Amino acid sequence: MTLEEGKQRFIQSWGTLGSNWGINRTMAQIHALLLIAPQSMCAEDIRTELNISMGNANMNLRALIDWGLVYKELKPGERKEYFVAEKDMWVVIRQIITHRKKKELEPMIRVLDEVAGVQEVCTESEEFCKVVRDLQLFSNKADSALDTLVRSDSNWFVGTFMKMIK
Amino acid sequence: MTLEEGKQRFIQSWGTLGSNWGINRTMAQIHALLLIAPQSMCAEDIRTELNISMGNANMNLRALIDWGLVYKELKPGERKEYFVAEKDMWVVIRQIITHRKKKELEPMIRVLDEVAGVQEVCTESEEFCKVVRDLQLFSNKADSALDTLVRSDSNWFVGTFMKMIK
DNA sequence: TACTGATTTCAATCAGTATTGAAAGTATTG
DNA sequence: CAATACTTTCAATACTGATTGAAATCAGTA
Numbered sequence: 001m002t003l004e005e006g007k008q009r010f011i012q013s014w015g016t017l018g019s020n021w022g023i024n025r026t027m028a029q030i031h032a033l034l035l036i037a038p039q040s041m042c043a044e045d046i047r048t049e050l051n052i053s054m055g056n057a058n059m060n061l062r063a064l065i066d067w068g069l070v071y072k073e074l075k076p077g078e079r080k081e082y083f084v085a086e087k088d089m090w091v092v093i094r095q096i097i098t099h100r101k102k103k104e105l106e107p108m109i110r111v112l113d114e115v116a117g118v119q120e121v122c123t124e125s126e127e128f129c130k131v132v133r134d135l136q137l138f139s140n141k142a143d144s145a146l147d148t149l150v151r152s153d154s155n156w157f158v159g160t161f162m163k164m165i166k
Numbered sequence: 167m168t169l170e171e172g173k174q175r176f177i178q179s180w181g182t183l184g185s186n187w188g189i190n191r192t193m194a195q196i197h198a199l200l201l202i203a204p205q206s207m208c209a210e211d212i213r214t215e216l217n218i219s220m221g222n223a224n225m226n227l228r229a230l231i232d233w234g235l236v237y238k239e240l241k242p243g244e245r246k247e248y249f250v251a252e253k254d255m256w257v258v259i260r261q262i263i264t265h266r267k268k269k270e271l272e273p274m275i276r277v278l279d280e281v282a283g284v285q286e287v288c289t290e291s292e293e294f295c296k297v298v299r300d301l302q303l304f305s306n307k308a309d310s311a312l313d314t315l316v317r318s319d320s321n322w323f324v325g326t327f328m329k330m331i332k
Numbered sequence: 333t334a335c336t337g338a339t340t341t342c343a344a345t346c347a348g349t350a351t352t353g354a355a356a357g358t359a360t361t362g
Numbered sequence: 363c364a365a366t367a368c369t370t371t372c373a374a375t376a377c378t379g380a381t382t383g384a385a386a387t388c389a390g391t392a
Binding site: 001002003005007009014021037089103107114118127128131 | 168169175180283294298
Binding site: 190191192218219220221222225245 | 381
């Protein structure tokens with residue numbers, strides 16, 4: 001496989017993957033492109049490489065910056081902005097986990113806490129509360145597990161954690 | 167909060183959550199409804215409770231059965247099918263992890279393996295291969311971690327694993 | 333076999349997101 | 363300050379995937 005084929009395949013797949021992941025396709029593609037770029041790129045470079053509109057590129061670059069996956073880079077003497085991806089994969093993964101946790105797990109925990117207030121006065125409400133309690137148990141555990149994971153460093157994850165779980 | 171309010175809140179939220187999760191809204195709502203139902207329900211019960219069409223109910227029930235989250239139940243002397251949710255939360259979570267892993271992680275691993283074949287002959291290809299290798303490292307680790315998690319039992323998860331990670 | 337009630341399928345439609353592109357905004361330069 | 367180079371916004375549009383409902387299919391029953 002040539003570099004050009006590999007790049008194309010990687011960018012396209014990252015985009016598709018992104019969508020099965022709740023992340024929008026263009027955002028994932030820009031991320032892929034910057035990840036494998038040996039140096040920073042400007043909006044125009046990205047726009048032409050991916051064949052997307054200015055507006056789209058801009059919005060998704062901002063989202064990536066917001067996620068902490070891409071940084072702006074200003075070149076001295078140049079007016080336009082350049083962009084670089086965070087290349088430390090452990091940081092990348094941590095940011096993704098943090099964002100997905102916020103979007104997927106935390107709202108669930110809030111809802112469970114809310115509905116946990118139902119009084120157990122009949123078979124139906126007992127069943128309801130039991131389900132809610134079970135879900136709370138697991139979601140709180142998952143929440144703290146992910147917190148620990150995010151706070152820990154790469155070596156700990158790859159080394160200790162993985163040995164433990166084997 | 168009354169039972170009725172709690173139920174509504176739970177079902178609606180589970181639906182919304184479902185969509186930030188890559189799971190379709192109706193599928194998540196049906197699942198929520200069956201989870202908290204004290205006994206099995208038929209398609210018509212579900213249809214009226216959630217105000218959805220026959221076709222929709224049928225398709226999503228099928229998907230839930232496919233995910234191993236809901237079972238058919240045949241009542242003797244009754245022609246129509248009833249449905250019950252898997253109530254063991256550990257099983258539920260395992261099934262969800264298994265399915266999401268298949269949809270989100272495994273395709274990524276396949277793509278990485280494919281593009282890992284690029285020859286390192288210049289700065290650009292070196293950068294590319296480095297990124298791919300880093301991603302492979304983490305995705306393979308995550309893959310085996312999730313396998314272990316899915317194979318392990320509830321007590322181990324809640325007990326041992328959680329103590330380790332604390 | 334014909335009838336009935338239940339389930340499944342699928343083309344048409346709908347709704348929610350993503351994308352575009354033109355217009356407005358901002359900052360730098362001479 | 364006006365021109366230029368770039369960035370951001372946002373209403374209109376296009377896409378994608380979810381949903382409907384009518385028709386087809388299936389399975390018991392008489």
